[in-house]
Amino acid sequence: MNLTLKVWRQKNANNPGHFETYQARDVIEDMSFLEMLDVVNEDLIAQGQEPIAFDSDCREGICGTCSLVINGIPHGGHKGTTVCQLHMRRFHDGQTITVEPWRARAFPILRDLVCDRTAFDKIIQAGGFVSVNTGGTPDANALPVPKTDADLAMDAAACIGCGACVATCKNASAMLFVAAKVSQLALLPQGKPERERRALNMVRAMDEAGFGACTVTGACEAVCPKEVSLSFIARLNREFGRALLKGEPKKSSGGAG
Amino acid sequence: MNLWTQVWRSSLGKKYVMAVSGFVLLLFVVGHLAGNLQIFLPPHYLNHYAAFLQSNLEVIWPVRLVLLALLVLHIVAAVQLEVENKAARPTSYAQKEPGAASFASRSMLLSGLMIGAFVVYHLLHYTAVVQAVNFTGVDFAKLVDPATGHRDVYAMTVYGFSKLPVSAFYLLAMGLLCLHLSHGTQSMFQSLGWKNSYYSPLIAKAAWVLAVVLFLGYSSIPVGVLLGHGQDYLKQIESKVAVTQFPAGKEIK
Ligand code: HEM
Ligand code: FES
Numbered sequence: 001m002n003l004t005l006k007v008w009r010q011k012n013a014n015n016p017g018h019f020e021t022y023q024a025r026d027v028i029e030d031m032s033f034l035e036m037l038d039v040v041n042e043d044l045i046a047q048g049q050e051p052i053a054f055d056s057d058c059r060e061g062i063c064g065t066c067s068l069v070i071n072g073i074p075h076g077g078h079k080g081t082t083v084c085q086l087h088m089r090r091f092h093d094g095q096t097i098t099v100e101p102w103r104a105r106a107f108p109i110l111r112d113l114v115c116d117r118t119a120f121d122k123i124i125q126a127g128g129f130v131s132v133n134t135g136g137t138p139d140a141n142a143l144p145v146p147k148t149d150a151d152l153a154m155d156a157a158a159c160i161g162c163g164a165c166v167a168t169c170k171n172a173s174a175m176l177f178v179a180a181k182v183s184q185l186a187l188l189p190q191g192k193p194e195r196e197r198r199a200l201n202m203v204r205a206m207d208e209a210g211f212g213a214c215t216v217t218g219a220c221e222a223v224c225p226k227e228v229s230l231s232f233i234a235r236l237n238r239e240f241g242r243a244l245l246k247g248e249p250k251k252s253s254g255g256a257g
Numbered sequence: 258m259n260l261w262t263q264v265w266r267s268s269l270g271k272k273y274v275m276a277v278s279g280f281v282l283l284l285f286v287v288g289h290l291a292g293n294l295q296i297f298l299p300p301h302y303l304n305h306y307a308a309f310l311q312s313n314l315e316v317i318w319p320v321r322l323v324l325l326a327l328l329v330l331h332i333v334a335a336v337q338l339e340v341e342n343k344a345a346r347p348t349s350y351a352q353k354e355p356g357a358a359s360f361a362s363r364s365m366l367l368s369g370l371m372i373g374a375f376v377v378y379h380l381l382h383y384t385a386v387v388q389a390v391n392f393t394g395v396d397f398a399k400l401v402d403p404a405t406g407h408r409d410v411y412a413m414t415v416y417g418f419s420k421l422p423v424s425a426f427y428l429l430a431m432g433l434l435c436l437h438l439s440h441g442t443q444s445m446f447q448s449l450g451w452k453n454s455y456y457s458p459l460i461a462k463a464a465w466v467l468a469v470v471l472f473l474g475y476s477s478i479p480v481g482v483l484l485g486h487g488q489d490y491l492k493q494i495e496s497k498v499a500v501t502q503f504p505a506g507k508e509i510k
Contacts, residue, residue, distance in 0.1 A: 006351075019351065072354040098352045105345050168356055170363065171342035173268075203269055212345035213268035213338045215365060216444040217358030230447070231454045238450025240269045244260060 001027050001093035005040065007052055008100045013108050013116075019098075029089040033076065034059060034066060036088055037099075053112040061085040061225065064160030067167070068113055069100040074164035074223045082162065082225040102163055104172035106209045119209035120161050123178060126205035130185060131193045149187050156184035158226040165220035165228075171212030176220040178206050179236035180228045186239050196243035203240050268341070269448075271334045276448040278327040278334075279441055285324055286434070290474045297481065300411040300490050301404060308405035332373060339366050361440035368437040375430035382417060392420050400494075412494055414478070415487035424479035435472035439465050 003024040010017030024040050031039070034056050041051035057065035066084040070076035076086045091097065101109050106119040145153075159180035166174050182199050185191030191198070214233055221230045264270030295303040310317055355363060381387045386397040386408075393416050400416075402409040418424045442464035446452045452460060481487075 008351075069350060072350060072352040073356065077354070100350055100352070103346055103348055103350055105347050170346075170355075170358060172345035173342070203267055207266075207268050210345060211268075212342035213272060214448075215338075215342070215362060216440070216447045217356075217362040219356040219358040222357035229454060231452060231457060234447050234450045234452040234457075236450075237269055237272070237448055240267070241273065241450055244263055244270070247260070 001029070001088070001091070003027055003036075003091060003094070004096040006096060006098045007113070009052070009112055010101075010109055011111065013110055017109065027088050029087065031088045032059065032084055033068070033070065033086045033088065034084050053110075053114050055114050056084055059084040062160060064162035067102050067115065067117075067162055067164070069098075069102065069167055071098050074102065074167040075162075075225055077223070080225060080227050082160075085225075102167035104163075104166050104211065106172065106174070106211050107163060107166065115163075117161075117163050119211070120163060120174070120177060122209060123174070123202050123205045124161075124181065126201040127181060127185075127198045128194055128201060130191050132190050143189055145188060153184050153187040156180045156187070156228065156232055159184075159224075159228050160226055162225065164223045164225060166211060168219045168223045169212065169214075170217060170219065171215060173214045173220075174206050174209070174211040175214040175233050175236065176224060176228055176230070178202050179232040182239055183232045183235045186235070195239070196246050199236070199239040199243045203236075268338065271338055272448040275331055275334045275338075276445040278331040279445050281327050282324065282331065283438065283442065283445075286438075286471060290471060293478060294474060296411065296414055296478055296487070300402075300487075303411045303414075304402045304405055304407070304409060307410040308402070308407040311407045328373075328376070332369070335366055335369055359440065361436045362444075365437060365440060365444075368433045371433050372430060372437060375426070375433075378426070379430075382423075383413065386413075391417055392423060393417065409494070411487065412491060415482050415491055418479040418482035419488075421483065424483055427479050428476055431472050431475045434475075435468040438471065439468040442467060 005022045005024055006019045007022060008017055009020045022040055022044075024036055027036050027039070034054070037052060037054060044051045055065045055067055057063045059066070061082040061084060064082070066075075066082055068075070068083045070083065070086070075081060075083045076090065078086055078090055099113065101113045102115045102117075103109075104115075107115040107117055109115050157180075159177060161177060163174075163177070165176035166172050169175075182202055185198060186195050216230070216233075218230050221228060264273060292306055293303075295306055361368070378390065381390050383397070388396045388398070391397060395416050397408070397413045397416070400409040400412050401407070402411075418427070443457075443461050446456075446460050
């Protein structure tokens, strides 16, 4: 099939950027969206033009690197799918497809379709460490975790940190991402000792990075390739409130007199 | 940092403030409707209720001030968050799908600000009784119920809503309130973290039911008046006024 692509081109972070139109000819239905772009890039290189820069790594939907807004929907709008797993059979011959990068103040565009998601790393760093016992393997039942909690923690842990939630949110809010990370550890005994500190610090880092606030539109959970649920945001609100109410612990000498 | 600063400075905290203030305002809106629906009982019910409120100023004023303060907090937080939210995406998409975001959720600030404008009008109309905004030519401040010695709220309401444009404006405002609360009530539970995957479908449904019930309840008053409710009472008091103004034997022009 043949497609018309309207692709965002931007030299670097300081350039304004614009759309360029390209023709993608003889696209095979079984190609992924990224493979289609690879073919377009081969053509561009052959013509001596600058290829379209876009991010990808695993190309199997687990790393969260790919990040394209296709026709106004991050990852292209096929439920539970990253754009590297989106196949061209989802499109039809003659279609015009608009391809844009994630757009958020906290994710500055570096080039074309590539944005800088360092803000997410900063939030993760702000979360700090998790106390985990080392030494011999613990007895199977020494640290009981209810099955429902383990499953819920895994649902949260499924977040691959791609940033589609930020990209789609009308407020460019990172709440779903932060909610997934905070919830995952708040649900497990391993994360308990640092529970309050982690919630406070991650929320602070999120606010400092310049993301917007949540207005509960639910757009994020709809595009999340890992289908992380909006109810984790309620949990984050609860964790943060709980941490605020507990307050900073008073410094004590720890029995050292 | 003290608790209040921490709450107000964080995006989540500001949403707590919006949720708590929104919740208290919602309680008021429910209570206010219950009081107002007494218009469908014989006139002395509403007038006695009004006289009861008017004669307990030491209760009414603190309540008014708290509600006003909460409304101000709610609006200030809403506007500040909106400014931050807009700043969080300096360049917009060439093509954007709203996705799962509902119309109500996308128009919260607009519906809210229009409710705010309505509240100002409503207070001028029936609380401050500014004659210029009621468009009936009747001075509501002069409507006194002889039985209570306080304002004849029943007559005032019937006069007020007899004007079609005024009633239409009230209906529009109640429609917007319905829209605002259909999303706001759900959002409130979410912002306070009082929600999980078991309760959220229930909360979503209850929010809509509550919003629609409030809309129907409030709308019934102007609609009822436009359909003729209370006109006989107006005739009755108008004839009494006429009798006192024009002693027997004189012609009424
Ligand atoms: C000028 C008046 C108002 C403005 C500007 C306003 C604005 C807003 C905005 C922007 C939100 C956030 C929406 C979101 O989270 O998606 C909100 C939430 C809410 N509003 Fe209002 N509103 C106003 C009046 C009211 C009134 C009169 C009520 C109650 C009867 C109310 C009840 C609520 C509730 C319950 C929420 C949910 C709280 C939350 O965000 O978690 N609002 N309002
Ligand atoms: S490239 Fe790894 S998830 Fe798409």
